[in-house]
Amino acid sequence: MHLHPRPTAPIGTFALATALVAALAVASITVATAAAPPALYTTAQAAAGHADFETHCSMCHGKDLQGITGPTLVGPAFASESNNYTVSAIFDELSQQMPAGAPGSLTNTQYADIMAFILSKNGYPAGDSPLTYDAAQNSTTKLISRVK
Amino acid sequence: MTSRSLRLKSCLLGSALFAFALPALAMAQPAYPVVTQSRLDNAAHSKGWLMFNRSYAGDDYAPFAQITPKNVGSLKEVWSSPKVDIPNGFEDAPVINGDYMFVTTPLDHIMAFNAKSGKLLWKYDYTNPQATFKTLCCDTDNRGVAVYDDMVFMGTLDNHMLAFDAKTGKLLWNTALEEPGIGYSITGAPLVVDGKVIIGSGGGEYGARGFIVGLDAKTGKLAWKLYTIPSPAEPGGKTWPAGAYKHGGGSPWMTGTYDPATKTLFWGVGNPGPWLATMRPGKNLYSDSLLAMNPATGKIKWHYQYTRNDTWDYDGVNTPQLTNIKYEGKSYKAIIEANRNGYFYAINRLNGKLIYAKPFVNDTSILGIDKTGHAINNPKTMPALDKQIFTCPSFLGGKNWWPGAVDPQTNMAYVPTLHACMTMKGVPTSYAAGLPYLGETFEMKPDPATPNELGSLQAIDLSTGKQVWQFTSKEPWDAGAMATSGGLVFSGTTEGTLDAFDAKTGKLVWTSPNLGSGIIADPVSYEIDGKQYIAIWSGWGGVWPLWSGKLGASLATAPRGGQLHVFALND
Numbered sequence: 001m002h003l004h005p006r007p008t009a010p011i012g013t014f015a016l017a018t019a020l021v022a023a024l025a026v027a028s029i030t031v032a033t034a035a036a037p038p039a040l041y042t043t044a045q046a047a048a049g050h051a052d053f054e055t056h057c058s059m060c061h062g063k064d065l066q067g068i069t070g071p072t073l074v075g076p077a078f079a080s081e082s083n084n085y086t087v088s089a090i091f092d093e094l095s096q097q098m099p100a101g102a103p104g105s106l107t108n109t110q111y112a113d114i115m116a117f118i119l120s121k122n123g124y125p126a127g128d129s130p131l132t133y134d135a136a137q138n139s140t141t142k143l144i145s146r147v148k
Numbered sequence: 149m150t151s152r153s154l155r156l157k158s159c160l161l162g163s164a165l166f167a168f169a170l171p172a173l174a175m176a177q178p179a180y181p182v183v184t185q186s187r188l189d190n191a192a193h194s195k196g197w198l199m200f201n202r203s204y205a206g207d208d209y210a211p212f213a214q215i216t217p218k219n220v221g222s223l224k225e226v227w228s229s230p231k232v233d234i235p236n237g238f239e240d241a242p243v244i245n246g247d248y249m250f251v252t253t254p255l256d257h258i259m260a261f262n263a264k265s266g267k268l269l270w271k272y273d274y275t276n277p278q279a280t281f282k283t284l285c286c287d288t289d290n291r292g293v294a295v296y297d298d299m300v301f302m303g304t305l306d307n308h309m310l311a312f313d314a315k316t317g318k319l320l321w322n323t324a325l326e327e328p329g330i331g332y333s334i335t336g337a338p339l340v341v342d343g344k345v346i347i348g349s350g351g352g353e354y355g356a357r358g359f360i361v362g363l364d365a366k367t368g369k370l371a372w373k374l375y376t377i378p379s380p381a382e383p384g385g386k387t388w389p390a391g392a393y394k395h396g397g398g399s400p401w402m403t404g405t406y407d408p409a410t411k412t413l414f415w416g417v418g419n420p421g422p423w424l425a426t427m428r429p430g431k432n433l434y435s436d437s438l439l440a441m442n443p444a445t446g447k448i449k450w451h452y453q454y455t456r457n458d459t460w461d462y463d464g465v466n467t468p469q470l471t472n473i474k475y476e477g478k479s480y481k482a483i484i485e486a487n488r489n490g491y492f493y494a495i496n497r498l499n500g501k502l503i504y505a506k507p508f509v510n511d512t513s514i515l516g517i518d519k520t521g522h523a524i525n526n527p528k529t530m531p532a533l534d535k536q537i538f539t540c541p542s543f544l545g546g547k548n549w550w551p552g553a554v555d556p557q558t559n560m561a562y563v564p565t566l567h568a569c570m571t572m573k574g575v576p577t578s579y580a581a582g583l584p585y586l587g588e589t590f591e592m593k594p595d596p597a598t599p600n601e602l603g604s605l606q607a608i609d610l611s612t613g614k615q616v617w618q619f620t621s622k623e624p625w626d627a628g629a630m631a632t633s634g635g636l637v638f639s640g641t642t643e644g645t646l647d648a649f650d651a652k653t654g655k656l657v658w659t660s661p662n663l664g665s666g667i668i669a670d671p672v673s674y675e676i677d678g679k680q681y682i683a684i685w686s687g688w689g690g691v692w693p694l695w696s697g698k699l700g701a702s703l704a705t706a707p708r709g710g711q712l713h714v715f716a717l718n719d
Contacts, residue, residue: 060694067278067281067282068235068236069236069284069287069288069689069694070694071281071282071283071284072278072281072282075278077277077278077279077281077282077329078282083580083581083582085580085583089580089583090583092575092576092577093583093584096575096589097584097586097589100694100695100697101591101592101694101695101696101697101698101700102591102697102698103589103590103591104589
């Protein structure tokens with residue numbers, strides 16, 4: 001049976017870097033403890049990212065990230081379990097190719113902030129430490145949208 | 149029985165309101181002339197416009213002489229469609245058969261109009277699943293339909309082919325060719341040859357291995373499928389590093405052409421994936437190539453590769469137009485193609501040998517043509533990891549998809565041209581289904597040779613490959629061109645006017661009132677009851693506003709929304 005992530009009871013499949021970790025994650029599912037997605041950014045950072053998103057991204061991806069001529073950036077149509085994306089894979093597209101037609105034209109901080117905003121809209125919680133450009137670039141954390 | 153069948157029919161239509169109107173429409177329905185293979189073979193002489201590029205030759209040339217440079221000034225809009233409130237680019241070329249006109253809009257909606265009166269006969273609104281929109285590089289385009297027998301065929305962004313009853317809009321079959329959201333999409337108009345509906349896939353920016361299919365027109369069943377990137381066991385398979393063919397791109401996303409005399413289908417293939425050539429040493433067949441194929445089986449007869457080991461996104465999908473030319477004293481049955489790589493090609497269509505290739509824009513990517521008749525890539529302008537280059541033309545090419553026209557009266561090709569360059573730099577990439585697979589960053593720049601002119605419409609002498617006239621524009625020339633035997637060339641502008649040029653001299657002889665939004669579509673012409681009509685979609689969008697960066701700033705807030713406009717001479 002295909003398991004759909006739900007906001008109320010997300011099934012954690014993050015950080016599957018090694019088979020050992022994978023086995024632990026499976027074990028956590030079997031005991032039905034909903035693994036919380038990791039906190040990778042701060043609330044203030046996501047707010048800053050929201051403002052940058054409105055200015056540089058929303059004309060193609062939509063104010064609610066629903067997608068217009070650019071793809072949706074929220075929900076399973078963006079990042080499903082079967083897509084199996086990492087934060088770094090999405091951040092590479094963001095930081096290398098975007099904004100379309102002017103790649104790399106934002107600052108490292110702006111790119112990290114926008115990534116934080118995208119994570120926040122996909123059910124990833126805020127924490128105490130901001131997401132840095134380097135951390136986003138190297139993050140093997142799975143990006144599987146927690147929202148429908 | 150009658151009311152039941154009407155109710156069933158009305159279920160197929162989008163709105164309840166429209167259903168009420170159906171009984172009246174059904175009674176007023178014009179007769180539908182059946183489209184036979186013979187009519188398709190002779191489409192060039194039809195009073196209608198029976199396929200995307202008008203005829204199998206793909207020449208966008210209409211043999212109607214009622215409208216001329218002398219009287220074009222009294223051209224008036226005789227009907228228009230309701231405004232379609234979709235903020236994306238309208239790239240459809242209407243198809244006209246008898247009194248029926250079939251058009252499509254972005255997001256895969258199809259409508260049939262009475263071509264004379266503008267009355268809506270039927271419509272069908274297709275819905276694409278959300279995952280579809282993840283893997284569209286260049287807007288939600290639909291370039292139109294094909295007609296055959298009493299059916300109309302349309303491809304969809306989520307990789308389906310649909311067949312409709314031409315008179316009623318009833319959906320007859322719906323064949324899924326691929327899953328959406330992985331990389332594939334369909335934006336082109338199909339071509340029908342001998343009972344096969346032929347279409348190619350898009351997705352070269354997402355590592356989708358391109359394919360062309362032939363479907364049985366009656367049933368929608370797959371008759372053949374050709375992958376444009378061969379596996380290692382097939383001819384050409386060794387032009388790729390091991391395993392690279394699986395995500396090698398090569399999207400044949402535009403409509404092909406056909407030579408009934410030799411029963412040969414011609415189809416252009418797009419860029420290899422990823423964009424960064426250093427990741428896939430080799431010629432990378434059949435990317436950026438012209439394929440000559442058997443339309444009954446999909447088997448390749450021969451190929452000609454325009455750009456080998458491409459790293460600049462120089463798709464080879466621009467319309468391969470069939471025409472007979474004389475060059476240096478010899479006569480040829482030729483194909484001409486204004487390529488993305490900035491060269492204007494004439495190729496012998498019987499054997500795939502080059503006749504000539506000459507640059508039609510400022511070109512620093514291609515150094516010239518070698519002894520074997522192939523383009524020589526400039527190694528200095530090929531990017532690598534952390535090596536940034538500047539080159540011309542840009543990734544949108546000297547000419548993009550907009551169809552050009554070939555005029556046998558003037559012996560000229562009319563080429564909508566883009567004058568822009570770009571920077572490119574290699575970046576690491578790895579394949580992930582549903583994400584772009586490029587390995588390069590890229591940014592459009594003005595052409596130092598013509599910094600104040602992004603576009604032009606130019607006429608090229610088929611006997612020399614040289615420019616005869618050019619009409620330049622500050623904004624890109626972003627729309628198709630059609631020629632008529634009345635001595636005119638029609639094309640749209642980014643500002644939103646339909647313009648007419650004297651085919652011989654390039655003099656602008658008519659400009660329409662502003663049609664509400666910029667034009668990126670191809671005009672068509674047809675004749676009913678002795679009256680010549682010109683039809684064009686307005687509706688700004690497409691690839692330019694998405695990827696032009698700073699060069700597109702002046703059009704960033706251009707009005708959006710589509711509308712079909714039909715013109716004829718004032719009586």
